[in-house]
Amino acid sequence: MADVARLAGVSHQTVSRVINGSERVAPATRDRVQAAMRLLDYRPNSMARALVTGRSRTVGVIGFNTTLFGPASTLYGIEGSAHEAEYLTSVVSMPEVNRDSVLLAVERLRRHNVEGVLLLASESSAIAALAPVSRELPLVALEAEPIHGIPTVTIDQYGGAVSATRHLLELGHRRIAHIAGPAGSLEAQLRLAGCRDTLAEAGHRLPAGTGFGDWSAGSGYEICVRLLEQDPDVTAIFVANDQMALGALRALDEAGRRVPADVSIVGFDAVPESGFFTPPLTTIHQDFVAIGRRGFEALRDRIENGDGPATHQVLEFELLVRASTGPPPAGA
Amino acid sequence: MADVARLAGVSHQTVSRVINGSERVAPATRDRVQAAMRLLDYRPNSMARALVTGRSRTVGVIGFNTTLFGPASTLYGIEGSAHEAEYLTSVVSMPEVNRDSVLLAVERLRRHNVEGVLLLASESSAIAALAPVSRELPLVALEAEPIHGIPTVTIDQYGGAVSATRHLLELGHRRIAHIAGPAGSLEAQLRLAGCRDTLAEAGHRLPAGTGFGDWSAGSGYEICVRLLEQDPDVTAIFVANDQMALGALRALDEAGRRVPADVSIVGFDAVPESGFFTPPLTTIHQDFVAIGRRGFEALRDRIENGDGPATHQVLEFELLVRASTGPPPAGA
């Protein structure tokens, strides 16, 4: 910076003014300074600036299964939004969700002076762990429970589950099972609750022993195999995400049950591949990227304008009816 | 820091020594300082430290399709490794790969004083754009061509394609088609070349008009539909990734062609879902997480030990034979 100032024949402060786009600089001077900056390939040192302003213009993201389509897409949305606002995104991916790992992640981010943190985890334990932190550091939780005064952005998981279940009821199904996500996950709980409540309203109930998977195709497969043994009369299964639904599809195929002629399947998430499953999967679409964008905006608002009351944004979902659902077999 | 020093009755320099684990501190003093730090909930300011040491302990990652399983997993590997080395990972996800977007991304990261950059893109144009930058900033490219003296970490794409193609030849297939990835992608090119060369060696050749997809299931579907029209005698298709293979599976199903009885399919990547496709997909497994880890290690080495000659690491792949491949139909 001193070099630039010297070359342009001004003081370092004037250079600083040019960098920061201050009004109080004569156009001629501004041009001279900019020319000097270009000539010297000068790049302001963000660390020095951050030190004096106390602002790092960096936000942290804490994620877990970031290799999954959902979180990866949300991260993409966050990054896109952050980019536009000239923030940098720092990611911490933990292999497992628990109190300690969340605290470790946030500590790591704080040490690097992030200005705020986005939590990408629906485990209520993760949010609970961060509740005290949120008083010192702006925090927004995505796909999370609106508790502890932490702002959240989610889609209407419960509503999506209701919609999926209604779809099956409307097709005439009566014996409907659910393959749930991890028991500790709020999303999984809401999807289960939405399904159960909707069935109850219609005078039906979930078969006993709903299995809790881990979102993976493998777990969906295993749970479905068990389900078919325990309850061969099931004519429809609402599966808590598309990957597990794929596993269920595989299990049904191996069991010789046709989809949707014998059993209908509904998934959740609408991953891009789901339209190419055999058969193409009926599922609930949620806009992960939008969640990320909204999440970042909410965080930025808290960073720049301080704590207001915590907002809880709920985005819309969409039922995508494809070929994996149809009326139950005549005999059922 | 001054507060800690005062409370512990030492100078700020001694506090600094304790923070940095210097040897030259009496155990009693160290304890007193640590107690003071805990009491005051003191956290060293990384920006000040970065300013004076000139080290931000942050690396940048430039990615494109980071919502895909491969890049997302690699990112996960990078982050894990970076975490262990106490580096922070900052991600920039660009919507498209081209010279400008790559340069923009790297500029953004440099402005935030990252110490090095990992490029997650197999497009040679992206690497070419960064070649000049790599002389000023440590850089490692993943899944990329070893050019311009930039270190790389990849798996043996060509070898994987050879292995996949041989597998089909050994099963007795003679009319083998390929569905390729984007023409600009090095991975796609190598997979295509490996397939073509292996066929040529065996005295066969690729049917004319190999389609170039965009890695998505949808593109795989469309290319396969076209392929089946143009070349109905094909008995096997090697598809450049699993998502496109899923699309191909769908197209075959709709065309009434059974897999593997009528047509065999081999994918590439071994995404976790591929074992649950209908039928489970024969594919080439590559360890994306390991690529990320190795990539970070290589970058760290360059950051901390300066430029040596550029290393090019090639990791092993593995052919996973599942149910989507079998001998060609008797008539073929």
Add this chain to the structure above:
DNA sequence: GGTGTCCGTGTTATCGCTCACATAGTAGGG
């Protein structure tokens, strides 16, 4: 022509830390 006001620019302090060097005390060798 004096004076207040605004504009463009410069001067100095400061952010929180590490580095290089200074210094006091302690121990060991002859």
Add this chain to the structure above:
DNA sequence: CCCTACTATGTGAGCGATAACACGGACACC
């Protein structure tokens, strides 16, 4: 018992920027 050598700690400078304030000159107004 002196000198060297090393240990534990302190002092002051400076990293590269911004903030706060100071200052000279041009202009307008009375």
